């Protein structure tokens with residue numbers, strides 16, 4: 370909806386109208402009660418004005434009925450706002466089951482994007498229309514905030530952890546991307562564009578480049594050059610946990626706690642290996658803090674995500690194909706879409 374009012378960004382994602390509806394409801398409620406109170410002040414000032422110098426007001430001893438009304442009505446209104454707000458919040462923050470994943474690194478003062486197929490971009494992100502896009506975001510330095518007004522999404526990107534946000538663009542076009550957290554001198558210049566394309570145009574764009582190979586294959590190369598495979602391999606006895614088929618699984622730690630092997634877990638295990646020791650293993654692994662960049666960490670994660678359980682007797686077949694997922698439905702869908710990309 371591009372209204373004549375330049376104050377409002379257009380609605381270009383599936384959640385945009387829901388955010389706006391709630392926003393207008395809040396404005397409407399505030400406006401209604403402001404006018405009601407202001408109007409009554411004026412009305413009562415006239416209606417109950419002092420009419421003679423010696424006049425004394427009638428004594429008032431309260432009204433239970435009135436008090437109950439002005440407690441119950443605001444309570445119900447605030448509950449409506451709470452439930453409505455929570456449902457919009459969940460829609461924005463809960464990740465969809467199937468999505469196109471893009472890795473994002475914020476840095477003073479630019480946004481860097483890595484696609485699973487290997488394309489990299491700076492301050493520009495190309496995505497297809499009508500498709501769930503999930504952003505897995507990290508920062509190399511300070512806090513940044515990823516903000517796309519037309520999509521009504523915003524998420525802080527915080528040092529030392531991954532943040533995620535998702536959107537489904539509803540219309541092709543170019544939409545402003547801002548950094549919404551003051552991050553230094555050129556904070557205001559940390560801007561870019563989300564370019565939403567028709568599926569066919571997006572395929573054409575994808576086939577345009579990724580000279581270095583997919584993210585998973587970059588990760589695999591890194592995995593070997595950092596000698597991770599010296600310890601994390603099938604035939605070693607107890608030096609490092611096997612990584613095949615690990616992604617998304619529950620891992621038992623020393624002391625019996627469980628952890629989910631998601632991107633955040635893998636990132637922490639690379640940078641701070643002693644934080645979570647897998648049951649049955651010694652804390653032998655050195656830290657890779659300072660040796661790998663945030664972008665390389667994402668490549669390693671994408672590699673680990675791509676390797677399924679080891680096939681009996683053979684080396685796990687790696688990045689010839691698409692990443693493998695645990696959920697067969699997800700895999701099927703992902704494979705079919707990726708098939709058309711090539």
Ligand code: CUA
Nearest residue numbers: 513548550552
């Ligand atoms: Cu990055 Cu402001």
